[in-house]
Amino acid sequence: MATRLLLRIVTPQQPILEAEVQEVTAPGTLGEFGVLPDHVTFLSSLECGVLRYRTFQGEAAVAVRGGFAEVRANVVTILADDAVLAEDASPELARSERATAEAMLKQAPFGTAEYHEAEERRRWAEARLAASRWRQVS
Amino acid sequence: MASLKAIRKRIASVKNTQKITKAMKMVSAAKLRRAQEAATNARAYAEKLSELMRQVAASMSDTPHPLLQRRASGLTRVDLLLITADRGLCGAYNSNLIRRAEQLLAEHGRERVRVTFVGRRGFDYFKKRGVVIADKHINLFGGPDLALAGRLADHLTNEYAEGRTDAVFVLYSHFRSALSQVPTVEQLLPIVPAAVGAEGVREYVTEPDAATLLDRLLRQYVRVLVHRAFLEAQASEHAARMTAMDSATSNAAEMIDRLTLEMNRARQAAITKELMEIVSGAEALKG
Numbered sequence: 001m002a003t004r005l006l007l008r009i010v011t012p013q014q015p016i017l018e019a020e021v022q023e024v025t026a027p028g029t030l031g032e033f034g035v036l037p038d039h040v041t042f043l044s045s046l047e048c049g050v051l052r053y054r055t056f057q058g059e060a061a062v063a064v065r066g067g068f069a070e071v072r073a074n075v076v077t078i079l080a081d082d083a084v085l086a087e088d089a090s091p092e093l094a095r096s097e098r099a100t101a102e103a104m105l106k107q108a109p110f111g112t113a114e115y116h117e118a119e120e121r122r123r124w125a126e127a128r129l130a131a132s133r134w135r136q137v138s
Numbered sequence: 139m140a141s142l143k144a145i146r147k148r149i150a151s152v153k154n155t156q157k158i159t160k161a162m163k164m165v166s167a168a169k170l171r172r173a174q175e176a177a178t179n180a181r182a183y184a185e186k187l188s189e190l191m192r193q194v195a196a197s198m199s200d201t202p203h204p205l206l207q208r209r210a211s212g213l214t215r216v217d218l219l220l221i222t223a224d225r226g227l228c229g230a231y232n233s234n235l236i237r238r239a240e241q242l243l244a245e246h247g248r249e250r251v252r253v254t255f256v257g258r259r260g261f262d263y264f265k266k267r268g269v270v271i272a273d274k275h276i277n278l279f280g281g282p283d284l285a286l287a288g289r290l291a292d293h294l295t296n297e298y299a300e301g302r303t304d305a306v307f308v309l310y311s312h313f314r315s316a317l318s319q320v321p322t323v324e325q326l327l328p329i330v331p332a333a334v335g336a337e338g339v340r341e342y343v344t345e346p347d348a349a350t351l352l353d354r355l356l357r358q359y360v361r362v363l364v365h366r367a368f369l370e371a372q373a374s375e376h377a378a379r380m381t382a383m384d385s386a387t388s389n390a391a392e393m394i395d396r397l398t399l400e401m402n403r404a405r406q407a408a409i410t411k412e413l414m415e416i417v418s419g420a421e422a423l424k425g
Contacts, residue, residue: 012184044344072340079358
């Protein structure tokens with residue numbers, strides 16, 4: 001029986017995090033999923049959202065911008081398009097980006113590429129905002 | 139022999155040029171270091187993603203994904219993504235890439251190839267040479283980035299998936315070392331996944347189903363390939379410029395040495411001539 005997991009978060013730009021954790025909760029495409037030690041070999045795509053993990057010290061959060069998660073042999077690898085640790089997420093920046101994205105959403109006709117891009121940006125701003133709030137709670 | 143004053147002027151001007159080339163060399167060295175770092179940082183993601191893509195593709199090998207299938211009827215339309223620099227003064231960097239692109243155009247037939255340009259140098263060369271231009275991204279301050287790689291990759295993937303192109307290649311300069319950069323052609327689409335090696339095919343529980351997941355993995359894989367090509371190209375460009383500016387600096391030093399020698403000779407000759415005049419003047423007075 002393993003009691004801990006290795007959590008690795010990498011983005012195309014750089015590795016973001018590598019930590020020993022007890023539990024990971026990630027925003028999967030079909031809904032949030034939790035991973036505990038000795039999880040089955042698992043592969044999922046991710047949506048924009050907040051990933052949380054629990055260590056012996058406490059809980060922490062990371063905003064992730066879509067991607068993939070692999071769980072295998074007690075290693076959780078998150079391949080995110082982008083990721084920002086809760087302590088690095090600036091709520092002011094996220095708020096202003098959300099406002100820009102919302103302005104774009106109003107102008108872009110529904111269903112177009114611009115619309116989807118604006119929607120994606122809005123979700124990414126929301127995720128960072130949620131992650132930054134999470135930091136204040138803990 | 140050139141006049142003393144003219145030689146002095148030449149030396150001053152060569153010295154100025156040398157200052158510029160030296161500064162450019164140092165700037166390129168710093169940028170090269172940063173580019174290499176970016177390439178190293180990107181490696182972990184790329185390796186893991188291609189491993190997952192390989193695994194899922196292998197587990198689904200009985201129903202191959204459209205992006206993995208070659209066109210049975212041969213290639214009637216080919217897309218090329220050509221990555222050159224925006225600026226010159228980097229030795230043979232751009233011309234090597236252009237030469238390789240010409241080869242590729244000849245191989246596939248010039249009229250069949252559509253070219254997407256990243257970097258002004260490639261575009262400037264080909265714009266008046268009768269190639270089909272699909273798109274151009276020039277004057278990129280700070281070089282091509284991840285967002286551009288994503289947009290280009292998505293567009294090309296859609297072109298392939300919807301049957302508007304039969305193969306997509308990327309031509310970029312592979313960074314082998316600071317002294318050697320090799321123009322390299324890589325096939326983006328159809329995707330050729332490496333065989334699953336010793337690790338064996340793993341059984342994953344997937345979410346959503348494996349087909350949907352594979353589609354996302356493949357699209358992301360193309361993005362990663364383009365991004366990596368960008369990173370390699372940037373490291374190569376800075377390395378090429380650094381080498382070019384280094385040799386320009388030492389050429390300037392050599393020229394300064396030669397001109398200084400010439401200047402000393404001219405000065406010596408002037409002094410000798412003056413002395414001769416004085417001596418012969420004195421001789422004449424003695425009478």
